[in-house]
Amino acid sequence: MHIIRSALTATCAFLVATAFPATITWTNGAGTGVWNNAANWSSGTIPGVNDVALFDGSSGADCAMNVAVNVQGILVNAMYTGILTQQAGISVTVGTSGYIQHGATFQGGNADITLNAGNFTLTGGSFTTTSGALTIGGTRTISQTLFAQFGGTFNHNNGSLVVTPYCNVGPMLTWTLDVLPTTVFYDVVIKASHGWTRPQVATAPGDVVNASHDLRHIDGYLTGQFAVGNDLEVSANADGGTGLITVDGIGAQTYSVAAGSPRTCRVEVDKPSGSFIPTMGTTDFLVQAFSLVAGDFTAPSGD
Incomplete structure (x- = not known):
């Protein structure tokens, strides 16, 4: 291409x-x-x-x-x-x-x-x-x-x-x-x-x-493919999407989601080692779809 x-x-x-x-x-x-x-x-x-x-x-x-x-x-x-x-x-x-x-x-x-x-x-x-x-x-x-x-x-x-x-x-x-x-x-x-x-x-x-470090989805609709090696942030105006974010870093990674109902695209955890955990205060993780291929994932504390 x-x-x-x-x-x-x-x-x-x-x-x-x-x-x-x-x-x-x-x-x-x-x-x-x-x-x-x-x-x-x-x-x-x-x-x-x-x-x-x-x-x-x-x-x-x-x-x-x-x-x-x-x-x-x-x-x-x-x-x-x-x-x-x-x-x-x-x-x-x-x-x-x-x-x-x-x-x-x-x-x-x-x-x-x-x-x-x-x-x-x-x-x-x-x-x-x-x-x-x-x-x-x-x-x-x-x-x-x-x-x-x-x-x-x-x-x-x-x-x-x-x-x-x-x-x-x-x-x-x-x-x-x-x-x-x-x-x-x-x-x-x-x-x-x-x-x-x-x-x-x-x-x-x-x-x-x-x-290779942080990915921040602040606003917009994601239809592409992304990878993040450290932390993922989903802000209040994120609009979701049909794309894919692959969480693939080595060691501990975190995700944070703003209050309300922001949504990012599909998320796939495919880590050679380590965990993907919510930051303190993150109670929801709204995504178009989710899959766990490798690594550890901790769900947020909300309903």
Whole structure:
């Protein structure tokens, strides 16, 4: 499923989405290797909220994001061979043209990276995310693939993937996460909210979104496949779903469910060792279906 459609689809989508914003190319003309120097960019201006920052091999020099970045999009082509670094404390905000990387290296810092109505695509190179939150959100009116890895290496850096798009249209939207078998996240937060018709969060056929640490289902309807290696949280606005969460960590894992009647999708406990137990105060565990394959499970204390 992850074949040549990858780069072509991502690149074509990017070209369509970026027909109007200005594209400003990294040249390192001043030789300083920092983002916040106008002479390092082809236009003589630092990319702003209406611009796409392009790394295309015009210069292979490293680029340090040394000031808060707020752009329409970031495109890293395979011809670029440098390292794009998010320095400590520097936030990165990307608009509707999204973040697309075909090569080179991105090294995240500790501040948030936010894709506001844009999508994340990795086809080559290495992407180490922030140790903070990589958030894919914003108001959306069509079904989209929010996160796609077709190649390259994704390193979670003990950070969070936060999926928090908002739907305000009538048709049911599907927001998809498309990953490789090698894609591993640390914390995963699903918070797909709506003002009209409930959206669903899916995974590409055969894919599993693997949270090696915690998985939090805060809002939205899950139709994809997920795995959690540590704790599972079901918050008050969780809408259930026809998907699957596999509890597969080693050692003790817990689940917590907010008061009221929140519901998550089907849950399967398949642990090589250890238990899956409720946190203190959890009296209900509402799921679409439940199965115990391996490991120990303790039911909640409620009726």
